[in-house]
Every structure is written in C-alpha cells, then in structure tokens.
Amino acid sequence: MNKSVFxxxxxxxxxxxxxxxxxxxxxxxxxxxxxxxxxxQFKDYLSPLEARRMGGLQKRALVAxxxxxxECNLEHPDAIITGTALGNLICTEQFLESMIENGEQMLSPxxxxxxxxxxxxxxxxxxxxxxxxxxxxxxxxxxFDLALQDALMQMDLGKISNALVxxxxxxxxxYFGLLQKSGYIGVxxxxxxxxxxxxxxxxxxxxxxxxxxxxxxxxxxxxxIDDLVEQLDAMLQKAGxxxxxxxxxxxxxxxxxxxxxxxxxxxxxxxxxxxxxxYKQIFGENFTASAFGLYCAANCLKENYIPEFLYDPCRNLxxxxxxxxxxxxxxxxxxxxxxxxxxI
Amino acid sequence: xxxxxxxxxEEIIKALNLEDxxxxxxxxxxxxxxxxxxxxxxxxxxxIVLMERKYGIKLKDxxxxxxxxxxxxxxxxxxxxxxxx
Numbered sequence: 314m315n316k317s318v319f320x321x322x323x324x325x326x327x328x329x330x331x332x333x334x335x336x337x338x339x340x341x342x343x344x345x346x347x348x349x350x351x352x353x354q355f356k357d358y359l360s361p362l363e364a365r366r367m368g369g370l371q372k373r374a375l376v377a378x379x380x381x382x383x384e385c386n387l388e389h390p391d392a393i394i395t396g397t398a399l400g401n402l403i404c405t406e407q408f409l410e411s412m413i414e415n416g417e418q419m420l421s422p423x424x425x426x427x428x429x430x431x432x433x434x435x436x437x438x439x440x441x442x443x444x445x446x447x448x449x450x451x452x453x454x455x456x457f458d459l460a461l462q463d464a465l466m467q468m469d470l471g472k473i474s475n476a477l478v479x480x481x482x483x484x485x486x487x488y489f490g491l492l493q494k495s496g497y498i499g500v501x502x503x504x505x506x507x508x509x510x511x512x513x514x515x516x517x518x519x520x521x522x523x524x525x526x527x528x529x530x531x532x533x534x535x536x537x538i539d540d541l542v543e544q545l546d547a548m549l550q551k552a553g554x555x556x557x558x559x560x561x562x563x564x565x566x567x568x569x570x571x572x573x574x575x576x577x578x579x580x581x582x583x584x585x586x587x588x589x590x591x592y593k594q595i596f597g598e599n600f601t602a603s604a605f606g607l608y609c610a611a612n613c614l615k616e617n618y619i620p621e622f623l624y625d626p627c628r629n630l631x632x633x634x635x636x637x638x639x640x641x642x643x644x645x646x647x648x649x650x651x652x653x654x655x656x657i
Numbered sequence: 658x659x660x661x662x663x664x665x666x667e668e669i670i671k672a673l674n675l676e677d678x679x680x681x682x683x684x685x686x687x688x689x690x691x692x693x694x695x696x697x698x699x700x701x702x703x704x705i706v707l708m709e710r711k712y713g714i715k716l717k718d719x720x721x722x723x724x725x726x727x728x729x730x731x732x733x734x735x736x737x738x739x740x741x742x
Contacts, residue, residue: 365674366699419710422702423674 398600482603507597713741
C-alpha cells in the first residue's frame with residue numbers, strides 16, 4: 314500500500330460485554346459449544362418503529378455501526394463494505410420454512426427483504442443516508458478479509474478517504490448442527506461457535522484517536538509453501554518490515570486440530586521465535602471471526618498491552634515490546650490472509 | 658365482532674412486529690396508514706398476506722386494499738363478509 318490507512322474506531326458485539334473493550338480486563342469464558350451474542354439495549358439506539366423490520370443481526374450491525382460513526386463524528390462514510398458468509402441466517406430460515414409451510418404462497422415481504430446476504434450493508438446505507446460504494450463479500454472464511462482488502466485498495470487508489478468495514482454473522486441450533494457434522498465447529502475441546510458483529514471505520518487521516526495503522530495485507534491461494542512465503546515476504550517488505558521484526562502473531566487458531574495444524578505448521582516453519590496469540594477462546598469461531606482478530610489487535614496496539622489470556626498456550630514466548638502484530642487467517646490450508654497492523 | 662377485532666389487533670401486532678404496541682393501544686376506528694399506526698406500503702403487503710393466510714381472503718384487486726385497510730373496524734367488517742376460513 315502506498316497510502317497510510319488507519320483504523321479510527323472499531324466496535325464489537327459478541328458474547329463479551331457488547332460495545333465495550335471490557336474483555337481486555339474482564340473477559341468472559343465459556344464451556345458451551347454454541348454461544349449467542351450479548352445484545353446491547355437496542356432501544357437506546359433505535360426506536361421500536363425503526364427496529365421492527367430488522368432481525369437480531371441487523372440490529373446488532375446497525376447499533377455497532379452507529380456507535381463507530383458517533384465516535385468518529387462522521388455521518389456518511391465514503392463506502393460501506395461488509396463481509397458475511399451466511400448473511401441473515403435466521404431470517405432466511407424463517408422465510409424458507411414459511412415457503413414450505415405455505416406451498417410457496419403468501420410469503421412475508423419482510424422476511425424476504427431480511428434474507429439476502431447484502432441486507433445488512435443496504436440497511437446501514439439506508440439508515441445513514443449513504444449513497445456511496447456498497448458491497449458485500451460472501452466468501453466463507455475469507456469474507457471479511459476480502460471486504461477489508463477492497464477498502465484498502467480503494468483508499469490506496471484515492472477513490473475514497475474512509476470506509477466503514479464490517480463483519481456480520483448469526484447462528485442457530487439447526488445450522489450449528491450441520492456445521493458440527495461437517496467438523497467445522499462443535500468439536501470436543503474446541504473454542505465455542507459464536508455470532509459475529511464487528512464494525513470499524515478506516516480512514517486515511519492521521520489522528521491521535523486512531524487505534525492503529527494497517528501497514529499491509531495480502532490474500533492468497535498459494536501453490537505451495539514457497540509461493541506462500543514469497544507472497545508474505547513481499548507484503549512485509551512493501552510495508553517496511555520482515556519476518557524478524559514482527560512483535561507478535563495473532564492467529565485464527567480455534568483448538569480444533571483439523572484447523573490448528575495448518576497454523577502450527579506455518580508458524581513453526583516461518584516464525585519459530587515469535588510470540589503467538591489467539592482470540593477465538595474469547596470471541597468464538599464463525600466464518601467472519603477474523604474481524605474479531607483485527608478488532609482485538611487494534612485494541613492491543615492502542616492500549617500497548619496484550620492480556621495474558623490472549624497468549625497461545627502452545628508457545629511459551631511473551632512480547633517485550635509491541636510495535637506491530639501480524640494477523641493470520643486461513644481456510645483449510647488453501648486460502649490465506651495476512652494483515653500487518655502497526656502501533657501509531 | 659368484538660372478538661374478531663381483538664384477534665385482528667393481535668394478528669396485526671404480530672405480523673408487523675409492532676414491539677411496544679398492545680392491542681388496547683390500537684383505536685379500531687383510527688386510520689391504519691398515514692396517521693394512526695403510521696403503516697407503509699410494505700405493511701400493506703404484510704396485511705394482504707395476513708388476510709389470505711389467516712382468513713382465506715385473496716385481494717385480487719390491489720387498489721381495493723386502500724379501502725379494506727382503512728381501519729381495524731373496516732378490516733374486521735370485510736373479513737366477516739368475505740372470509741373462507
């Protein structure tokens with residue numbers, strides 16, 4: 314990236330205290346395999362009339378976004394770019410169930426409106442009267458990363474100077490059961506399956522309130538380890554860093570061996586002496602959980618502090634100084650995403 | 658008729674997801690659109706679905722909706738005269 318891009322504000326709603334970074338000092342841990350989000354008081358942000366055509370995920374997305382915009386004193390972001398793998402899953406299921414029950418007749422328009430993947434991005438634009446670029450990425454585990462990359466590329470090209478980027482996911486028992494059967498989540502000893510709401514504002518303006526700087530990013534489907542190393546090193550070099558200057562790595566490990574093995578292989582090969590961190594034990598796993606990783610890293614850099622519970626127990630290394638964090642996300646060892654964030 | 662009006666109020670609240678509105682808050686003679694509950698065109702579609710699903714009434718002429726959905730009282734009267742279930 315040629316231009317500097319910063320995270321100005323970021324908010325989350327998860328099973329931690331919503332719209333707060335209390336998780337840094339008082340994290341909530343759980344032994345459940347499926348955990349729903351702790352909802353904020355929606356009535357503090359939305360009137361019942363405004364909220365009545367919104368599902369739970371839509372309300373969470375809107376409230377988190379409103380808080381981000383308020384913190385930035387911004388009414389209309391230049392772009393709204395979201396990532397979601399499953400979209401408004403609960404509304405979609407309600408719509409499909411109604412289709413089956415009523416023989417594809419007499420279907421509720423509200424459930425139909427709520428059931429598309431880009432409903433949230435559209436709702437955010439309608440509510441904030443935003444007529445700018447609006448796109449939703451739906452690419453499984455890479456959905457959020459692609460949304461972020463889109464924003465960074467457009468900012469780098471000078472097409473926009475700020476962007477609202479978010480990741481949104483909800484889950485319910487039925488779909489959880491299907492994902493569990495596939496071995497993706499719900500494996501014994503694994504971090505919980507959760508719902509995702511993360512909203513953040515990227516800006517090209519350097520301000521003291523910014524959380525961190527996004528120094529580089531690359532998403533790739535490498536041909537092999539050599540190709541992967543080449544692409545990672547090229548990204549780091551462009552960002553003025555290299556593998557020896559990384560303070561810590563925040564990975565998407567989730568305590569499921571079928572997932573963690575890919576991370577372990579990569580980290581042991583490329584970063585054997587770098588402290589590693591993980592976040593899914595407190596934010597949970599879902600397709601766009603990598604947004605929690607970026608939110609988490611941004612807060613750690615801003616506070617200049619890494620809570621002990623974030624350290625990966627597999628590696629007994631601690632950070633002396635935090636100047637940057639490399640985020641690693643991968644899907645089945647095929648697709649990889651690397652994001653380098655720096656302290657300001 | 659009173660029983661139908663009460664049932665209709667409950668069905669409207671449920672179909673339109675009118676949180677914080679109780680059946681007793683709805684004046685059966687007040688306009689449903691514009692003033693009163695302040696419903697909009699999407700609500701009109703929801704009411705058309707409700708009429709068909711719950712009472713077996715298919716509004717073939719959409720322009721008739723304006724007349725039928727004037728108030729809860731008018732809706733109840735129309736249902737009484739045209740219901741098939």
